[in-house]
Amino acid sequence: MSVTSGPAEAIPAAEVEDVELYHPRSWLTKYVFCQDAKVIGVQYALTAIAIGLVALVLSWLMRLQLGFPGTFSFISPEAYLQFITMHGMIMVIYLLTALFLGGFGNYLIPLMLGARDMVFPYVNMLSYWVYLLAVLVLVASFFVPGGPTGAGWTLYPPQAILSGTPGGQDWGIILMLASLILFIIGFTMGGLNYVVTVLQARTRGMTLMRMPLTVWGIFTATVMALLAFPALFVSAVMLLLDRLLGTSFFMPALAEMGQQLQYDGGSPILFQHLFWFFGHPEVYIVALPAFGIVSDLISTHARRNIFGYRMMVWAIVAIGALSFVVWAHHMYVSGMHPWFGFFFATTTLIIAIPTAIKVYNWLLTLWRGDIHLTVPMLFALAFIVTFVNGGLTGLFLGNVVVDVPLSDTMFVVAHFHMVMGVAPIFVIFGGIYHWYPKITGRMLNEAMGRIHFWVSFLGAYMIFFPMHYLGLLGVPRRYFEIGEMAFVPPSAATLNAFISIVALIVGAAQILFLFNLAWSLRHGRPAGGNPWRATTLEWQTPQTPPGHGNWGRELPVVYRWAYDYNVPGADQDFIPQNQPSPGRASPEAAA
Amino acid sequence: MNKMAVAVVLILLAVGSVVFHFLSPWWWTPIASNWQYIDHTLIITFWITGAVFTAIVLFMAYCILRFRHREGRSANYGPENRKLEAWLTVGTALGVAAMLAPGLIVWHSFVTVPPDATAIEIVGRQWQWSYRLPGQDGRLGTTDIRQISPDNPLGLNPEDPAGQDDVVIEAEDLHLPIGRPVKVLLRSIDVLHDFYVPEFRAKMDMIPGTVTYFWFTPTRTGTFEVLCAELCGVGHSAMRGRVVVQEEGEYHAWLQEQHTFARQLAQVR
Numbered sequence: 001m002s003v004t005s006g007p008a009e010a011i012p013a014a015e016v017e018d019v020e021l022y023h024p025r026s027w028l029t030k031y032v033f034c035q036d037a038k039v040i041g042v043q044y045a046l047t048a049i050a051i052g053l054v055a056l057v058l059s060w061l062m063r064l065q066l067g068f069p070g071t072f073s074f075i076s077p078e079a080y081l082q083f084i085t086m087h088g089m090i091m092v093i094y095l096l097t098a099l100f101l102g103g104f105g106n107y108l109i110p111l112m113l114g115a116r117d118m119v120f121p122y123v124n125m126l127s128y129w130v131y132l133l134a135v136l137v138l139v140a141s142f143f144v145p146g147g148p149t150g151a152g153w154t155l156y157p158p159q160a161i162l163s164g165t166p167g168g169q170d171w172g173i174i175l176m177l178a179s180l181i182l183f184i185i186g187f188t189m190g191g192l193n194y195v196v197t198v199l200q201a202r203t204r205g206m207t208l209m210r211m212p213l214t215v216w217g218i219f220t221a222t223v224m225a226l227l228a229f230p231a232l233f234v235s236a237v238m239l240l241l242d243r244l245l246g247t248s249f250f251m252p253a254l255a256e257m258g259q260q261l262q263y264d265g266g267s268p269i270l271f272q273h274l275f276w277f278f279g280h281p282e283v284y285i286v287a288l289p290a291f292g293i294v295s296d297l298i299s300t301h302a303r304r305n306i307f308g309y310r311m312m313v314w315a316i317v318a319i320g321a322l323s324f325v326v327w328a329h330h331m332y333v334s335g336m337h338p339w340f341g342f343f344f345a346t347t348t349l350i351i352a353i354p355t356a357i358k359v360y361n362w363l364l365t366l367w368r369g370d371i372h373l374t375v376p377m378l379f380a381l382a383f384i385v386t387f388v389n390g391g392l393t394g395l396f397l398g399n400v401v402v403d404v405p406l407s408d409t410m411f412v413v414a415h416f417h418m419v420m421g422v423a424p425i426f427v428i429f430g431g432i433y434h435w436y437p438k439i440t441g442r443m444l445n446e447a448m449g450r451i452h453f454w455v456s457f458l459g460a461y462m463i464f465f466p467m468h469y470l471g472l473l474g475v476p477r478r479y480f481e482i483g484e485m486a487f488v489p490p491s492a493a494t495l496n497a498f499i500s501i502v503a504l505i506v507g508a509a510q511i512l513f514l515f516n517l518a519w520s521l522r523h524g525r526p527a528g529g530n531p532w533r534a535t536t537l538e539w540q541t542p543q544t545p546p547g548h549g550n551w552g553r554e555l556p557v558v559y560r561w562a563y564d565y566n567v568p569g570a571d572q573d574f575i576p577q578n579q580p581s582p583g584r585a586s587p588e589a590a591a
Numbered sequence: 592m593n594k595m596a597v598a599v600v601l602i603l604l605a606v607g608s609v610v611f612h613f614l615s616p617w618w619w620t621p622i623a624s625n626w627q628y629i630d631h632t633l634i635i636t637f638w639i640t641g642a643v644f645t646a647i648v649l650f651m652a653y654c655i656l657r658f659r660h661r662e663g664r665s666a667n668y669g670p671e672n673r674k675l676e677a678w679l680t681v682g683t684a685l686g687v688a689a690m691l692a693p694g695l696i697v698w699h700s701f702v703t704v705p706p707d708a709t710a711i712e713i714v715g716r717q718w719q720w721s722y723r724l725p726g727q728d729g730r731l732g733t734t735d736i737r738q739i740s741p742d743n744p745l746g747l748n749p750e751d752p753a754g755q756d757d758v759v760i761e762a763e764d765l766h767l768p769i770g771r772p773v774k775v776l777l778r779s780i781d782v783l784h785d786f787y788v789p790e791f792r793a794k795m796d797m798i799p800g801t802v803t804y805f806w807f808t809p810t811r812t813g814t815f816e817v818l819c820a821e822l823c824g825v826g827h828s829a830m831r832g833r834v835v836v837q838e839e840g841e842y843h844a845w846l847q848e849q850h851t852f853a854r855q856l857a858q859v860r
Contacts, residue, residue, distance in 0.1 A: 077825045152822045158799060159782035164717045164824030252800025253736040256781050257717065258744070260737065268783060268798050302658075304666035308676055333785065333820075335777070335796045335803030338702035342695055349691045356683040357676070363647065364675070366654040368667035373597055373659065381597070381651060385604065388647050392640035395687075399694035401701055402633050405619070405626075405792040408785060408820035458600070465608060469617035474789030476820050479828040485816055487620045487789055495617065566666040573665060 023548065033129075035121035036548055040128050041106030042439065047128075048099040049514070051135050055090035056507050058083045067500025069481040069493075077480040078166040081150030084478060086142075088153030089176070092282065093183060094135055096424055100289035101187070101225065102131060104431060105194050105218045107439065111538035112215050114203025114556045114578075116549045118193045127193070130186030137179040146170025152478060154279070157250040157271050158263075161243040164256070173243060177236045184229045184236075194222045203537075205558030209313065210577070212536045212562040213306065216313055217292020220320040221285045227324070228281035235274040242266070272334055276327035283420050284323040288316055290387075290427035291358055294380050296562070297430050298362050300534045301377035302369030303573055305563035308361045315354040322351045332403045341400040348398035352391070359388055370566065370573070374532075375449035379430030382457040383423050389461075390419025393468060408478075411471025414464045422460045429456070429513070436517070437531050441544050442524030448516040452509050459506035463499050470495065533574050536562045540576050598655040605648040609641065623790035623811040623836065625772075628697040630792070636690050643686070701793070704806045708772040713765070714745050715777070715784030715797045718826030720817060721745055722765045726756025726851055736780060736799075742859045746780065747852055755853040758846070764814070764833040768842040772808045785821035788834055796821050809836040 024030035034040060062083040065075045075083075106124070110117050118124045141148040150166030151159060151173060163169040167176070198219045202211070211219075238249040242263070250271040251263035299306040306312060328336060328344045362384055371377065393415040397403045406412065429452070436444050471477075474487055482488055530539040542552040556578040564575040570582040622630060658666075712723040712731055723745060725731050732747055732754015739746040744761065747754045767773060777786060777797035787794040795805040817832035837845065850858075 077828070081822075081825065081827075150825070156783055156822070159822065159824050162782060162824070164782065164826070166825065168824075252798075254779075254781050254799040255716075255736055255739045255746070258739065258741065260739065266800075268800070302666065303660075305668060305670050307669070308671050310671070311676055333795050335798050335801060338698075341698050341702065345694060345698065346691065349687045352687050353680065353683050357680060359647065360676075360679045363650055363654070364672075366651065366658065368669070369654070369658050370664045370666040371655060371659045373655070378597065381601075381655075384651060385601070385648055388644055392644055395640055395690055396633065396636050399632065399636065399690055401629055401694050401698040402636055404701070404794060405629060405633070405789070407794070408787070461604065466611065466615075466617075469615045472619050473617045474620055474787075474818075476787065476818055476828075478822045481828055483828070485818075487816065489616060491616050563670070566668050568668055 033125060035117070035125045037106045037110050037118045037121070037124060038439075038546065038550075040124055041103050041108075043128050044098055044102030044106060044131065045104075047132055047135060048095045048103060051090055051138070052095040052099075053514075054139070055087045055095060056510060058087040058090075060504060060507055062087065063500040063503040065480065067497040067503075078147070078150060080480045081152070081478070082148050082166050082172075085150050085152055086138075086148050090138070091421065092153065092286070093180070094138065096286045096420070096428075097187070097225070097282070098131060098183075099428055100286060100424070101194065101218060101222055102128065102190055104214070104289060104293065105222065106190070107435070108214055108538060109194055109197055109218060110201070111438075111541065111546060111550060112212050112536055113198065113201060113206055114537050114551070114558060115197060115201040116551065116555070118197045119201050120193050120196070123189045124193050127186050127190035130182055130189065134179045134182035134186060137175055137182060141167070141172050141175035141179070144171035144175065146172055149173040149176045151176075154272075154275060155239065156275075157239060157242065157266075157268050158252075158254060161239065161251075162256055174240065177240045177243075180236045181233060181240075184233045187225060187229060191222045191226045194218065195226065203555045203558060206537075206577075209310070210558060210561045212292070213295040213309070213312055213316070214289070214292040214536075216316050217288040217290070217295075220316050221288040224281045224288070224320050224323065225285045228278045228285065230278075231274045232278035235271055235278075239271065269331075269334060269336060272331055273328070273336075276330045277324075279330065280327040281320075281323045284319055286420055286424050288320060290383070290424040291316060293431045294383050294427050295358075295362065295365075296536065297376045297380040297427075297434055298365050299563050299565065300434075300532050301374050301380070302366050302371045303565045304365055304369035305565055306361065307364040307367075308357075309561065309563060311357055312361055315357050318354040319351060322347060322354070326351060326398075329398050329400070329403070332400050333407045345398060345400040349395065352395060352398075355391060359384065359391075374433075375444070375446060375453060376430040376434040376532075378450070378453045378457075379426045379433065382453070383426040383430065385457075386418050386426065386460065386464075387423035389465070390415055390417075390423060394419060405474075406471060408476055409471035410475045410477055411468050413477045414467035414471060417467075418460075418464045422464065426457070429453075432517075434532065435538075436520070437527030437544075438538055438541075439545055440521055440524070441527055442520050442522075443527050443531060444520045444524060445516050448512055448519075452513045452516065455509035456506055459502050459509070462502050463506065466495055467499060533572075535564055535574050535576050537577055540578055595656075598652040598659075601648050601652040601655070605645045605652070609645060612637075612641065620789045621811075622792060623788075623809060623813065623815060624792055625808040625810055626701070626792040628693075628700070632690075632693050632697055635693060639686055639690055701805070704774050704804070705772050708774040708806050710774045710776055711765075711767075712776045712778060713786050713797070715779045715786065715819070715823070715830075716781050717824050718819070718830040719762065720765075720786070720830070720832035721762075722760040723747075724758040724760070724846070724849075726758060728753060728756055731776070732757050732852070734778070739780060742856070749856060755851065757852045758849045759852055759855060760849065764835050765817075766835045766837055766842055766845045767809050768839045769809050769812050769836050770839075772806060774804055774806045777803045777805075782823050783821045784819050784823050784830070787818045787820035788815050789818075790815050794820055812836045812838060 149172035248266035251266040253264040714721040732751040779797040819830035
């Protein structure tokens with residue numbers, strides 16, 4: 001059966017009762033304690049962006065130290081480790097995960113599937129408030145004695161809970177672990193919602209194989225997160241017990257600064273396995289929603305059907321499954337049994353194949369398209385460049401023996417920033433420029449958007465591309481200062497200063513973006529219901545921004561896949577999913 | 592105008608990255624061990640990934656030049672092309688295999704310690720390196736964290752006869768003879784560390800409670816810097832040391848001057 005469109009006459013007319021929704025009764029229940037997934041999505045996104053700003057400032061501070069060592073006396077070795085730790089943790093968990101799943105997931109899943117809301121709106125609301133609490137606990141760790149933890153975002157014991165690490169014997173590590181535990185509780189409430197909504201609340205005609213790839217990406221990532229986060233949850237609980245009650249889950253017999261400690265019999269490497277059993281799927285928990293969203297951006301703005309839709313879906317599912325058997329490629333030099341290397345190198349390089357297929361299909365969607373270089377499209381193109389670059393350097397690090405000289409160097413830092421920092425964030429930007437008109441009813445300012453794009457794209461590439469070569473040289477990561485090293489030429493310091501200056505500029509461009517978000521709210525060009533002439537259901541709502549319940553009296557009925565652009569014989573260059581026949585506009589689209 | 596700019600920037604980015612790669616003054620350190628195979632595998636990976644990256648970015652630039660929106664243009668409608676998708680999958684699989692196969696072969700030799708390798712021990716603690724060499728008997732004695740004291744900082748078992756002639760080197764450089772394979776046993780007495788000499792290419796974490804290892808053969812004399820490559824607390828970036836690779840004769844002359852564990856203990860008592 002073709003995925004593109006089904007026979008219209010097979011689907012009876014919509015006969016949908018008004019479902020039981022919670023209707024807000026006051027300003028407080030409409031905008032604050034709100035159960036509408038659209039508002040929750042925006043709450044998630046704004047909170048994630050706010051805490052992301054903290055991470056941005058931290059990255060500035062660490063770049064000041066690396067670019068101009070010794071110049072800023074307030075940056076101590078302790079502070080530097082705290083900066084890198086909190087920057088990493090915020091970006092991976094509290095920004096990327098929360099923004100893709102909590103932000104885009106909440107806003108888009110019900111709208112794209114033709115549902116009125118998530119299936120458990122009250123739990124959905126709780127999910128956001130627990131997430132906010134997790135963020136507040138995280139922020140609190142900046143203000144406690146000893147400051148936040150400086151254990152690195154991987155929190156490896158024993159050092160994470162010992163006195164040689166900032167926050168190890170103070171409040172820092174305790175609040176960090178508590179915050180992670182809260183985050184996972186909050187995420188689980190939201191995540192179950194997304195999965196059940198996708199499986200149970202799709203509108204008539206919206207088969208799984210007609211869902212937009214955005215939903216496929218978010219759905220698969222959520223399933224993965226529900227399976228992976230428990231590993232982090234138990235490791236956080238056990239590490240907290242080791243720290244507070246003196247248990248020895250991860251702590252062997254050891255002597256700290258000549259003093260015997262009471263721990264005995266625990267395994268530090270067990271923590272690493274648990275951490276990466278979560279940590280590697282986490283990479284794809286961030287990447288898969290980005291894959292999905294970018295597929296829809298490229299298709300819409302190239303006015304061409306996504307190429308190889310079924311292959312794209314299977315690639316998402318295959319990547320999701322494979323990502324659970326590659327975790328120990330983060331541990332090639334951890335001292336685990338060396339024979340693991342053969343297995344994990346093989347699985348890791350195999351995952352490159354479905355990933356490459358996705359890249360080819362994005363390119364083949366551009367090919368013979370009608371490419372509109374809108375701001376969302378520009379960010380989608382920038383995503384492809386940075387993702388391919390970072391994905392290819394992953395083939396160095398995944399191929400066990402090549403990883404040996406490169407692990408724990410700046411090469412790794414450059415690699416993961418390119419592939420899971422810069423690339424997904426470009427998709428977030430692309431997504432925000434794309435859906436802002438639906439959320440607010442106004443377009444983001446185009447000129448500001450283009451400046452933001454060019455500075456971010458070229459700047460990020462200039463930061464992270466040369467950084468690989470510092471790692472190749474042998475410069476280790478997580479170093480407060482390189483100091484005197486015979487093998488490091490003076491030119492490396494020049495490069496570090498250059499990278500730092502570019503990082504300051506790229507950071508400043510993000511402030512322009514935030515200004516644009518606020519400015520366009522009142523001054524942006526009115527968008528209308530479907531400014532990009534897109535096919536998916538969220539653009540066919542009777543009101544923009546969509547009202548409570550999304551669809552008015554009747555739910556939309558889906559007759560085709562999400563990618564009917566430039567269908568031969570159709571009277572316009574797109575056919576909405578809820579339009580029965582190519583030539584005739586549906587009542588929803590006309591409204 | 593703006594549309595051309597996007598394509599031109601992509602072309603410049605692809606070409607610029609390749610030019611940067613060849614002109615970069617930042618490149619790996621001259622190798623000083625037998626692991627030139629690692630360097631070869633890395634070079635193969637650079638060629639394959641570099642070609643793919645350049646091809647993809649240039650293809651994007653081509654698409655933008657050729658298929659960018661103009662008045663009256665319409666896109667081609669074509670959901671799938673099974674044959675093309677199959678060819679791309681097979682081609683990718685071959686490219687991946689071309690990198691993985693040599694990688695696994697070299698990894699096999701990396702984890703296979705030659706029987707004639709001399710075992711030495713490197714101990715990490717916050718934030719310094721210590722070393723232990725087997726004495727005349729060629730064996731290292733047993734250790735226990737609970738034996739650690741100011742007089743016995745590495746926790747050697749004083750009852751173990753095999754440990755009496757071990758040479759303990761603290762706060763000094765490690766010396767190694769050239770051309771002889773070494774099995775490095777790695778031990779930590781507090782947190783994770785990682786013994787890292789860029790010129791040797793090999794590295795491995797040390798974990799308290801476990802002994803880990805790697806092996807290599809020094810192939811060049813000289814003094815090399817030791818770094819810690821696994822975050823170990825505030826002193827991480829200051830945890831430095833040196834390895835001196837010498838000709839056999841010089842090495843033995845140095846070894847003669849070192850004290851055995853038994854003699855150190857006797858001095859204390």
